[in-house]
Amino acid sequence: MASQQSSKPRRILLKISGEALAGDLGFGIDPAILSEIASAVLEVRSRGVQAALVIGGGNVFRGAELQRAGFDRVTGDQMGMLATIMNGLAMREELKRQGGSAVVMSAYGIPSITTQYSASIGRELLSSGATVICSGGTGSPFFTTDTGAVLRAIELQCDEVLKATKVDGVYSADPVKDPSAVRFDKLTFSEVMQRQLKVMDLTAFALASEHQMPIRVFSMKKPGAFVRAACGGSEGTLVSG
Numbered sequence: 001m002a003s004q005q006s007s008k009p010r011r012i013l014l015k016i017s018g019e020a021l022a023g024d025l026g027f028g029i030d031p032a033i034l035s036e037i038a039s040a041v042l043e044v045r046s047r048g049v050q051a052a053l054v055i056g057g058g059n060v061f062r063g064a065e066l067q068r069a070g071f072d073r074v075t076g077d078q079m080g081m082l083a084t085i086m087n088g089l090a091m092r093e094e095l096k097r098q099g100g101s102a103v104v105m106s107a108y109g110i111p112s113i114t115t116q117y118s119a120s121i122g123r124e125l126l127s128s129g130a131t132v133i134c135s136g137g138t139g140s141p142f143f144t145t146d147t148g149a150v151l152r153a154i155e156l157q158c159d160e161v162l163k164a165t166k167v168d169g170v171y172s173a174d175p176v177k178d179p180s181a182v183r184f185d186k187l188t189f190s191e192v193m194q195r196q197l198k199v200m201d202l203t204a205f206a207l208a209s210e211h212q213m214p215i216r217v218f219s220m221k222k223p224g225a226f227v228r229a230a231c232g233g234s235e236g237t238l239v240s241g
Contacts, residue, residue, distance in 0.1 A: 011050040011126060012230050013134075013158045014041070015149035018059035018087055020164060020220060027059060029090050037220070038094040041131055044230040045100065050126040051230065052156050053133045054149040055091060057083025077141035081107070084145060085114060088135035101130040107139030107148075119155035126156065146204035154211050161213060162229050163200065164220035169237035170197055185234065188241040199239055214240040 016037065023030035044051055060083035066076035088104040095102040103125055106114035114135065115121070122132045134152045137145055146163075153161045172195070173181040189209035192199055199205055199217060208215055218225050218236030229235035 009048055009050050009127075010230075010232060011052070011156065011158045012044075013052040013054060013149060013153040013156065013161050014226070014230070015054050015146065015161060015163045016056065016220065017145075017164070018056035018083065020059075021055065021087060021090075022059035029059065029087070034090060034094045035098075037226075038091060038098055038100070040226045041095065042098055042100045043227055045129065045131065047227075047231055049230050050129075051131050052122070052126060052152060052158065053088075053091065053131065054145055054152060055084055055087040055133070055135070056145040057081070057087060059083075060086055074141045077137075077143075081135075081137040081139070084137060085110070085135040088133040089113065091133055095131055101128075102133060103130050104133045104135055107134075107136035122152075122156050132156070144201050144204060146200040147207065150200070150204045150208045150211075150213055150215075153213055154207070159214070161208065161215045162226065163215060163217050164226065165217055166219065166221070168219040168222055168225070168235075170199055170217050170239070172197075184237050187237060187239045189239060192239055208239075212240070214238060 021029045021033055023033045041051055057080045061079050066079065067073045085106055092102040092104050104114045105117040105122055107117050109116050117134060125132050134148065137143060137148045138151060149161055167175055169183045170187060171181040171183050175181040199215060216229050216236055216238050218229050220226060225235050
């Protein structure tokens with residue numbers, strides 16, 4: 001039994017913002033960044049780590065902006081969820097172009113474009129060597145892709161959520177505005193709440209805490225950071241316990 005447990009492949013979920021795909025373009029998808037992320041995902045897979053992805057849609061559309069203009073929030077969020085599907089399709093094609101296997105699973109049923117999301121099928125795909133790209137958010141408005149990422153990580157039985165950000169971990173304050181800000185190597189869920197540190201939105205964080213789903217915050221821009229984090233290295237800040 002111990003041997004079977006120790007041989008269980010590591011499984012992670014990478015959460016990337018849509019803005020990260022846009023890079024310096026500010027909008028849309030930078031092909032060079034898309035290629036770089038796909039290459040890192042495939043390197044992780046070559047090391048035996050199973051990887052699922054959740055990509056935001058902020059590089060294409062943000063529902064909150066439509067709401068501020070007076071539109072219905074539900075419609076705006078639905079448009080944002082469709083934007084995540086567009087990003088998922090782009091990532092799938094780049095992974096396939098580089099020789100990988102990838103499937104876009106959507107909370108929305110779009111049979112001719114995506115596969116309907118199913119936790120059991122997603123786990124089977126990951127075990128078979130495919131990268132599973134979870135798009136469409138949770139399928140419901142009013143929930144962020146952070147919440148969707150934690151939910152899918154729990155459902156897919158991942159070991160850890162890896163949240164890619166602009167900075168290399170969780171700090172005591174905004175390191176851009178406060179040079180004296182201190183980076184934490186490890187934090188517990190309760191410490192994050194007590195210090196009111198911004199790791200994820202409250203709904204996502206509460207879900208992770210309730211189900212004891214570790215979250216590792218790291219910088220995708222730091223060379224090799226994702227590969228090290230995905231393979232169990234002490235990259236960035238780990239929030240657990």
